[in-house]
Amino acid sequence: MGIIWATRGKNWGNCFLMDGGFQDPLPEYLSAFSGLENSREVFQKMGDRVIMRFEDPEGRRDCSGRPIEHDFVIDGPELEAKSTLEEARDFVWPLVAGQYEKCWAADSV
Numbered sequence: 001m002g003i004i005w006a007t008r009g010k011n012w013g014n015c016f017l018m019d020g021g022f023q024d025p026l027p028e029y030l031s032a033f034s035g036l037e038n039s040r041e042v043f044q045k046m047g048d049r050v051i052m053r054f055e056d057p058e059g060r061r062d063c064s065g066r067p068i069e070h071d072f073v074i075d076g077p078e079l080e081a082k083s084t085l086e087e088a089r090d091f092v093w094p095l096v097a098g099q100y101e102k103c104w105a106a107d108s109v
Helices: 026-032 085-103
Strands: 002-007 015-019 042-046 049-055 069-075
Touching (some): 002 085, 042 085, 049 085
Antiparallel strands (some): 002 069, 049 069
């Protein structure tokens, strides 16, 4: 399973915490979210690829009070049986929650 994960933290701006195995994940990310830039929640399946955006399950906000959003582009069959954003989030979030917990309040990543 390849995971591109873009988010921001309490004190740091948008960045990729996972690159999905790409040297530069930005083109893949931009292509996946093309036309969805302003959507607050996203769940889209395209073959073996799932694109999703959701607010932080813990309700965290950045230092300006804005809700934290997590954007994922996931390649692989693991999410094939998931048919809703909630199902996909409930599968993916436990895989990354510990990593985010460690870095979200840092000054930078």
